[in-house]
Amino acid sequence: MNLFSDIRVLVIDSLDGMVAEGALPAGLKFDNVTVEPPRDAAHGDMASNAAMVLAKPAGLKPRDIAENLAARLEADARVASVEVAGPGFLNLRLAQDVWRGVVTHVLAEGAEFGKSNTGAGHKVNVEFVSANPTGPLHVGHTRGAVFGDTLASLLSFTGHDVTREYYVNDAGAQVDVLARSAYERYREACGHAPEIAEGLYPGDYLVPVGQALKDKFGEALLDKGEADWLAEVREFATQEMMALIRDDLAAIGVTMDRFFSEKSLYGGDKIEAAIKALDDAGLIYEGVLEPPKGKLPDDWEPREQTLFRSSAHGDDVDRPVKKSDGSWTYFAPDIAYHYDKVTRGYDQLIDILGADHGGYVKRIKAVVSALSDGRVPLDIKLTQLVRLYKDGAPFKMSKRSGNFVTLRDVVDQVGADVTRFVMLTRKNDAPLDFDFDKVAEQSKDNPVFYVQYAHARVCSVLRRAEEASVPLSDSANLVDPAEFALARKLAEWPRLVEIAAREHEPHRIAFYLYDLAGEFHALWNKGNEFPALRFLQDDDPAASAAKIALPRAVAVVISAGLGILGVTPATEMR
RNA sequence: GCACCCGUAGCUCAGCUGGAUAGAGCGCUGCCCUCCGAAGGCAGAGGUCGCGCGUUCGAAUCGCGCCGGGUGCACCA
Numbered sequence: 001m002n003l004f005s006d007i008r009v010l011v012i013d014s015l016d017g018m019v020a021e022g023a024l025p026a027g028l029k030f031d032n033v034t035v036e037p038p039r040d041a042a043h044g045d046m047a048s049n050a051a052m053v054l055a056k057p058a059g060l061k062p063r064d065i066a067e068n069l070a071a072r073l074e075a076d077a078r079v080a081s082v083e084v085a086g087p088g089f090l091n092l093r094l095a096q097d098v099w100r101g102v103v104t105h106v107l108a109e110g111a112e113f114g115k116s117n118t119g120a121g122h123k124v125n126v127e128f129v130s131a132n133p134t135g136p137l138h139v140g141h142t143r144g145a146v147f148g149d150t151l152a153s154l155l156s157f158t159g160h161d162v163t164r165e166y167y168v169n170d171a172g173a174q175v176d177v178l179a180r181s182a183y184e185r186y187r188e189a190c191g192h193a194p195e196i197a198e199g200l201y202p203g204d205y206l207v208p209v210g211q212a213l214k215d216k217f218g219e220a221l222l223d224k225g226e227a228d229w230l231a232e233v234r235e236f237a238t239q240e241m242m243a244l245i246r247d248d249l250a251a252i253g254v255t256m257d258r259f260f261s262e263k264s265l266y267g268g269d270k271i272e273a274a275i276k277a278l279d280d281a282g283l284i285y286e287g288v289l290e291p292p293k294g295k296l297p298d299d300w301e302p303r304e305q306t307l308f309r310s311s312a313h314g315d316d317v318d319r320p321v322k323k324s325d326g327s328w329t330y331f332a333p334d335i336a337y338h339y340d341k342v343t344r345g346y347d348q349l350i351d352i353l354g355a356d357h358g359g360y361v362k363r364i365k366a367v368v369s370a371l372s373d374g375r376v377p378l379d380i381k382l383t384q385l386v387r388l389y390k391d392g393a394p395f396k397m398s399k400r401s402g403n404f405v406t407l408r409d410v411v412d413q414v415g416a417d418v419t420r421f422v423m424l425t426r427k428n429d430a431p432l433d434f435d436f437d438k439v440a441e442q443s444k445d446n447p448v449f450y451v452q453y454a455h456a457r458v459c460s461v462l463r464r465a466e467e468a469s470v471p472l473s474d475s476a477n478l479v480d481p482a483e484f485a486l487a488r489k490l491a492e493w494p495r496l497v498e499i500a501a502r503e504h505e506p507h508r509i510a511f512y513l514y515d516l517a518g519e520f521h522a523l524w525n526k527g528n529e530f531p532a533l534r535f536l537q538d539d540d541p542a543a544s545a546a547k548i549a550l551p552r553a554v555a556v557v558i559s560a561g562l563g564i565l566g567v568t569p570a571t572e573m574r
Numbered sequence: 575g576c577a578c579c580c581g582u583a584g585c586u587c588a589g590c591u592g593g594a595u596a597g598a599g600c601g602c603u604g605c606c607c608u609c610c611g612a613a614g615g616c617a618g619a620g621g622u623c624g625c626g627c628g629u630u631c632g633a634a635u636c637g638c639g640c641c642g643g644g645u646g647c648a649c650c651a
Contacts, residue, residue: 036590039597049593052631062631086594087631132651172651262651289648294575297648305649316577316647323649330651358578359646382579384644426587429579431644433586442613445600453613460611499590511588515598525615528607536610573613 001105002116002494004046007078007092008035011048014072023068024058037492044083044091045488051088062088096478099487103476106490106553111560114494119160119501125341126152128352129249129256130167133241134178136205137248137407139386140354143432145407146423146566147383148352149254150506153564158501163346166256167337170238171263172330177201178241179234183221185210186233190219209240248407252416253566265336271328274339274371275306275321283309283370289317308335313366334360335367342372349378350504355429358382379504383428389435414439417567421448424510424565442573447514451558452570454517457524458555459571461535461548468536470544476553477546480533482523486550489519493557506564513561520554 011033018024033054038047051066058065063084070082070090080093106113128148131141152162169175181201188194189210196202213221213236221229242259249256265271278284288302306322308331321332341349349368353360361380368378388395388405395405410419413436422439425447426432442449465472478484493512500508527534535551537543559569 032591034591034593036593038594039589040594043594047593049632052593055631089594091594169651174651292576292647300648303649320649325649327649329649333651355579355645357646361578382645384579430587431580444614446613447599449613453611457611457614464610495590502591507588508590511598518598521614522616524610525606525612528609528612528615531609534610538610573611 001109001113002498003098003102003491004035004037004495007046007094008033008048010073010076010078011035011050011069011090014069015050015054017072018065018068024054024060024065028054028057030054037488037495038091041485043085043089044081044093046092046094048090048092049088050090051084055088066090096484099484099491100476100478102487102491103478103549103553104474106556107474107549110556111563113556114497114560115157115159116494116498116501117159118498119155119158121161122159122347123161123163123345124152124155124348124350125163125165125344125346126155126350126352127165127167127341129245129254130169131245132169132174133238133245134174134201135203135241136244138404139388139407139410139434140383142252142407142410142419143386143423144352144354144383145249145252145254146420147381147428147506148350149252150420150424150509150565151350151352151381151504153566154497154501154506154509157497157564160348160501164255164257165341166259168238168242168259168261168263170242170261171266171333175234175238176230178237179230180226182206182209182213182237182240183226183229183233186213186217186221189214190222192222205244206237209237212236212240251408251411252419260337260340262333262337265333265340270340271332271336274336275332277339277371278308278335278367281370283312284321285309287318289320308363308366310363310366310370313369315362315366319363331363334364335371338364338367338378339371342368342376346376349376351378351380353380353382355382355384381428381504384426384431386423386432386434389433389437391437392435395436410434417452418448420566421451421510424507427505427507447510448567449573450521451513451517451562452567453573454520455555455558455562455569456571456573457520458551458558461551462555464536465544465548468541468544470536470541470548472548472552473545474549475546476549477543478550480523480526480530482519482526482533483550486516486519486523486554489516490553490557493561509561509564513558513565516554516557516561520551523550 012030015024015030019026033048033050035046035048038044050069051062054065055062066084066088070084073079073082073092078094078098080095083091085091126148129141129145131137152164155162177200184194184196184200185206213233275284285307286304287307288304291300303324305320305324307318308321310319311317319331320329321335323329364380365378368376418439422434438446444450478487496508496512500506535547537547562569
């Protein structure tokens with residue numbers, strides 16, 4: 001149930017009625033008619049722009065349309081009053097029983113409230129994290145992990161068939177570097193001093209891998225040349241790293257449905273098939289790229305290469321798929337991977353990348369557009385930097401020394417719930433400050449706490465209600481403006497979910513929950529001043545039951561919202 | 575030089591397929607516990623929505639051009 005779309009249906013029906021009676025010309029499109037919560041509560045519960053958007057095509061004055069429409073809307077039992085305001089807004093006030101009904105409805109629906117079937121029959125693939133299997137996940141990956149996982153949950157909530165997928169870059173030069181780094185740790189385990197050359201991965205996390213190699217191979221690899229051990233060590237170390245990464249993901253509650261190996265694209269004809277598909281579309285040719293203007297690399301030389309005409313699908317320039325020596329570029333397996341996704345029958349692809357990969361967006365979109373004939377939309381979401389603060393000062397990370405803050409560090413210090421919520425307190429494309437001290441704080445400055453506290457307060461009330469043998473009733477008794485405001489906020493939940501899912505913006509859930517908690521805390525405190533507004537009415541179980549329905553409904557929605565975010569709702573916070 | 579992202583209150587940021595007098599938190603000022611959890615709440619001050627054109631009944635939102643900040647820019651993955 002979405003109260004806003006319900007009322008919009010009422011508006012559209014009324015407009016149809018006007019058409020039937022000749023008050024409006026036939027053939028009007030009502031697509032642009034909206035029913036929304038007004039920014040200013042003084043404008044009522046809902047506002048519609050119907051009269052304004054229809055005035056021109058209908059050749060009528062907005063206010064004339066509005067007044068006719070208003071009279072029709074007022075005939076509906078749900079509508080208490082309608083006023084025509086400003087240039088032709090319709091400001092609706094709904095009957096008090098509608099808001100009481102919202103509470104009842106929320107309680108009846110429980111965790112189902114706000115779910116929708118807008119995504120029914122839609123297969124969506126969300127690819128995220130996809131970090132190189134060369135070490136543990138760090139904070140930047142954490143943001144992408146939380147964002148992707150939450151978006152996936154949100155899309156499930158709206159009925160989509162969602163696949164969470166991780167693309168494993170297990171075929172490039174970086175896994176050779178991993179293998180060499182692990183080999184040094186292996187030598188170390190065998191009693192030799194390791195030589196961690198410049199360019200190798202220095203992190204301690206490879207020490208146990210070295211030990212494991214020794215356990216497996218004994219000292220058999222020591223005398224061999226690199227050519228003889230590289231493949232085996234690479235395979236082993238990559239497996240170990242993926243195990244590490246899976247554990248990291250599990251630590252913040254992320255479970256992938258599928259890990260797609262880049263290596264699996266080689267050897268068969270996967271890449272060849274993908275390139276052929278492009279070729280069949282006339283998008284592959286041999287050519288020489290122009291040097292970039294204004295920034296000429298020192299070693300520029302014209303080279304004839306196999307190129308993908310990505311510029312035909314929105315990219316700025318064409319992109320090489322083969323190097324001048326005939327081997328594939330890194331881009332070629334990316335093409336094959338997205339081709340694979342397209343052929344797996346998804347209706348929508350979503351890639352979540354770090355902002356430093358912004359330069360690849362157009363070419364990948366070009367690939368999907370070309371290979372799906374424009375049928376499969378690809379949305380690429382970039383997640384901006386996470387800036388760490390500790391004791392009020394920026395926390396420096398140095399990749400070169402292997403001294404970076406890992407996902408594990410963060411989760412160990414502040415917990416998965418807090419980490420997840422905080423990662424969504426900014427829009428994905430805005431930089432995020434992550435302050436270890438602020439985030440651990442239990443005060444209203446900390447949005448996670450603020451929302452959790454609201455939920456815990458409801459649970460506290462319910463515990464007391466049980467002690468006082470207050471029966472639970474789904475019928476709410478709302479009288480005060482603060483109570484109606486809260487019910488109104490609850491009614492926005494399904495609409496908010498719909499928008500967040502459509503825009504692929506899970507942060508909206510976090511912001512909504514913060515607002516909802518704010519309305520709840522306001523009402524709670526009003527009970528200090530006006531005892532009649534307290535949820536528990538002394539020695540009056542029936543009155544208490546009617547008052548408790550509203551906070552119970554709040555808890556239902558907070559719980560559902562936090563569920564999408566992957567955060568546990570706290571029942572007490574002592 | 576080109577592309578993408580960002581520019582909203584002193585600070586950090588929201589802002590709904592374009593809607594009315596642009597919001598929140600922090601900070602600042604002043605208040606509220608014989609009272610369900612004050613780990614909370616209420617009120618006040620504070621803004622040329624970077625700038626300029628344009629589209630529109632209506633622009634923070636859409637288009638174009640500037641200015642400022644970030645990121646990325648040939649066979650490296």
